Amino acid sequence: MPETNAVVFIVDDDEPVRKSLARLIRSACLTVETFAYAQQFLDSHRTSNPDCEAPRCLVLDIKLPGLSGLDLQKRMAENNIDIPIIFITGHGDIPTSVRAMKAGAVEFLTKPFRDQELLDAIEQAIERDRVARRQRADMAKLRGRYASLTPREREVMELVVSGLLNKQIAGELGICEGTVKIHRGQVMEKMQAQSLPDLVKMSEKLGGFRATGL
Amino acid sequence: MNHNRTYRFWRSVAQYLLGSIALGMLTFVCFRFDVNPTTVALLYLIFIVLVSLKGSIVTAVLVSIVAYLCLDSFFTKPLFHIAMSETLDVVAPITFLTTSLVITRLMTKVRKSFQEIQALKDHLRLVIDTIPGLVWSALPDGSAEFLNQRWLEYTGLSLAEGLDWGGKVAVHHEDIGRFLSEWKTALVEGKPLETEARLRRADGDYRWLLIRAVPLCDESGKVVKWYGTSTDIEDRKRAEETLRMSQADSAHVARVMTMGELAASIAHEVNQPLSAIVNNGSACLRWLTGNSPNLEEAREAARDIIREGNRAGEVITRIRAFLRKTETEKARLYINQTIRDVVILTRNGAAGKGIALRTELSNDLPAVLGDRVQLQQVILNLVMNGVEAMASMPDSRRELLISSRQDETGQVLVAVRDSGIGLAGQDLEGIFDAFYTTKSQGMGMGLAISRSIVEDHGGRLWAVPNDGPGATFQFTLLKYQEEG
Numbered sequence: 001m002p003e004t005n006a007v008v009f010i011v012d013d014d015e016p017v018r019k020s021l022a023r024l025i026r027s028a029c030l031t032v033e034t035f036a037y038a039q040q041f042l043d044s045h046r047t048s049n050p051d052c053e054a055p056r057c058l059v060l061d062i063k064l065p066g067l068s069g070l071d072l073q074k075r076m077a078e079n080n081i082d083i084p085i086i087f088i089t090g091h092g093d094i095p096t097s098v099r100a101m102k103a104g105a106v107e108f109l110t111k112p113f114r115d116q117e118l119l120d121a122i123e124q125a126i127e128r129d130r131v132a133r134r135q136r137a138d139m140a141k142l143r144g145r146y147a148s149l150t151p152r153e154r155e156v157m158e159l160v161v162s163g164l165l166n167k168q169i170a171g172e173l174g175i176c177e178g179t180v181k182i183h184r185g186q187v188m189e190k191m192q193a194q195s196l197p198d199l200v201k202m203s204e205k206l207g208g209f210r211a212t213g214l
Numbered sequence: 215m216n217h218n219r220t221y222r223f224w225r226s227v228a229q230y231l232l233g234s235i236a237l238g239m240l241t242f243v244c245f246r247f248d249v250n251p252t253t254v255a256l257l258y259l260i261f262i263v264l265v266s267l268k269g270s271i272v273t274a275v276l277v278s279i280v281a282y283l284c285l286d287s288f289f290t291k292p293l294f295h296i297a298m299s300e301t302l303d304v305v306a307p308i309t310f311l312t313t314s315l316v317i318t319r320l321m322t323k324v325r326k327s328f329q330e331i332q333a334l335k336d337h338l339r340l341v342i343d344t345i346p347g348l349v350w351s352a353l354p355d356g357s358a359e360f361l362n363q364r365w366l367e368y369t370g371l372s373l374a375e376g377l378d379w380g381g382k383v384a385v386h387h388e389d390i391g392r393f394l395s396e397w398k399t400a401l402v403e404g405k406p407l408e409t410e411a412r413l414r415r416a417d418g419d420y421r422w423l424l425i426r427a428v429p430l431c432d433e434s435g436k437v438v439k440w441y442g443t444s445t446d447i448e449d450r451k452r453a454e455e456t457l458r459m460s461q462a463d464s465a466h467v468a469r470v471m472t473m474g475e476l477a478a479s480i481a482h483e484v485n486q487p488l489s490a491i492v493n494n495g496s497a498c499l500r501w502l503t504g505n506s507p508n509l510e511e512a513r514e515a516a517r518d519i520i521r522e523g524n525r526a527g528e529v530i531t532r533i534r535a536f537l538r539k540t541e542t543e544k545a546r547l548y549i550n551q552t553i554r555d556v557v558i559l560t561r562n563g564a565a566g567k568g569i570a571l572r573t574e575l576s577n578d579l580p581a582v583l584g585d586r587v588q589l590q591q592v593i594l595n596l597v598m599n600g601v602e603a604m605a606s607m608p609d610s611r612r613e614l615l616i617s618s619r620q621d622e623t624g625q626v627l628v629a630v631r632d633s634g635i636g637l638a639g640q641d642l643e644g645i646f647d648a649f650y651t652t653k654s655q656g657m658g659m660g661l662a663i664s665r666s667i668v669e670d671h672g673g674r675l676w677a678v679p680n681d682g683p684g685a686t687f688q689f690t691l692l693k694y695q696e697e698g
Binding site: 014016017019020021023024026027028029063088090091110111112113114115118 | 478481482485486487488489490491492493494496497500501504508511514515518521522525
């Protein structure tokens with residue numbers, strides 16, 4: 001049973017189809033927001049809070065006046081709008097569907113589709129969004145913790161996860177072993193790592209982040 | 215005629231006179247200079263040969279005798295007496311007579327041969343100038359050698375102008391490039407040429423010609439001469455063009471491009487309302503059977519289903535109207551001419567498939583009120599179907615018969631009869647349904663469209679299996695009524 005606060009966006013220029021989709025999705029206890037054109041959706045998204053609580057997904061028609069469905073997918077990727085997309089279309093040809101799926105769509109449905117097909121795809125998309133959100137949130141927390149480390153603590157952390165003993169670290173940094181132990185403790189606490197392997201995993205996740213420097 | 219005879223008579227007299235004088239002078243000179251008799255005899259012989267070349271036996275014999283007499287009198291002993299005393303007296307006359315006879319005979323034969331040759335040449339020239347075609351010949355390098363009378367009359371050029379192919383002979387500028395390259399290829403490869411190009415006629419019009427040329431080769435295979443004919447195919451080309459344009463104009467053929475395109479657009483147009491209907495139906499059920507039923511939503515859903523159902527119906531209606539020809543141009547029309555137009559177009563193609571196109575058109579058919587382009591389409595469709603029905607037949611009698619007559623009710627009846635695979639096992643009415651086809655390709659719209667055209671003309675189109683192989687498709691058309 002999908003969360004009641006999940007939001008489904010619908011973009012389809014055919015009004016009766018749009019309304020019928022909205023009605024169907026509402027009947028599955030989901031919140032719906034409809035748009036007639038891709039540009040409308042983009043505009044509204046810019047002004048809204050990108051990191052709100054509720055997981056979201058987008059039900060998108062391929063053939064739209066102006067910006068097409070596939071173009072919107074590209075635009076969203078360019079602007080880091082990470083909302084899972086379910087494509088719907090009146091005529092599905094293989095090249096288009098392959099393009100859409102390769103670019104990361106959750107599903108590609110041809111009209112008319114059975115209600116269960118759409119609702120299953122929406123559930124899948126919302127789950128995907130939920131997972132993505134959690135990962136983003138976790139990552140944000142991790143970065144926050146890392147940001148709280150002092151420069152010296154970061155140096156120590158780097159040497160610790162590379163497998164050096166405290167003595168070696170002391171030699172490397174030109175400080176005494178005792179100081180190293182203190183720094184190490186601070187790192188473990190601030191990063192909230194339970195064990196050395198934990199810390200290593202965190203370090204890996206932070207990999208790209210660290211490389212760019214703070 | 216008399217003038218001629220008189221002239222000829224006096225000419226002969228003059229010739230005899232001249233001859234006698236010549237002979238006399240020769241004799242006198244020889245006598246004076248005391249020429250050896252044998253020499254004289256030889257000189258006389260030369261004279262006899264020359265006379266014999268004229269071909270008249272009488273003259274030649276006469277001269278022979280006179281020469282002998284002169285020889286005998288003036289040059290052999292006894293002088294001034296004619297007597298056979300020496301060898302020469304016997305040999306000379308024999309020689310003279312033999313020579314004159316032989317040469318005159320020969321000359322007669324030669325003259326006769328020449329006459330025959332000339333007669334043959336004249337006859338041949340007459341034939342070449344008479345046959346209804348433009349005939350020409352060219353040298354191996356491609357330059358013109360001979361042009362028949364018809365060619366000259368057609369182009370309005372003189373022989374000198376015509377032979378200068380680069381000059382006044384006007385090939386249409388759009389065709390000349392292609393024509394010259396094909397002609398050059400033929401010249402180089404020595405292979406027969408068959409091509410079409412527009413040539414300017416004497417009256418200034420450019421007309422399509424079918425140009426054919428074949429090479430004449432010697433024993434070593436080298437091309438010695440090119441012989442060619444050019445046939446005016448302007449009428450055929452016009453007919454082809456008209457039908458092609460009318461097919462392009464014909465709204466339902468132009469717009470109905472391919473089955474795939476049509477299907478795609480129908481799919482899209484119809485899928486939208488269908489999709490809305492399915493979504494609304496599902497939503498309706500969910501709203502009614504969920505934990506908290508919402509009757510208002512269900513009602514709205516049901517209303518939308520009805521509305522979308524109607525929308526789908528409208529789409530179908532629009533497509534059908536789109537397929538049916540909307541505007542027709544009906545005028546007084548003689549259907550036999552339309553049939554003949556279609557035959558011109560299809561005869562070659564049918565012949566290429568080994569199928570003979572025959573017509574039995576009634577002579578006193580009344581006019582009908584019809585759209586020429588549309589009726590052409592119908593007849594063309596039936597003919598093409600018939601040709602295809604017979605294409606897979608073994609070499610039995612492959613004949614397509616198009617007939618026209620008046621039926622019992624006075625309507626004009628056109629029938630297309632084939633001897634092909636026939637209609638066994640097929641619904642005689644169902645074959646006229648849209649999208650019905652037994653072919654692996656094609657939309658199956660031909661008969662449906664044809665029937666709709668015929669019915670639009672107030673007639674009927676139906677199919678009847680033949681007693682023998684094949685089927686006959688017939689349609690009726692209303693007579694043209696003069697405005698009251």
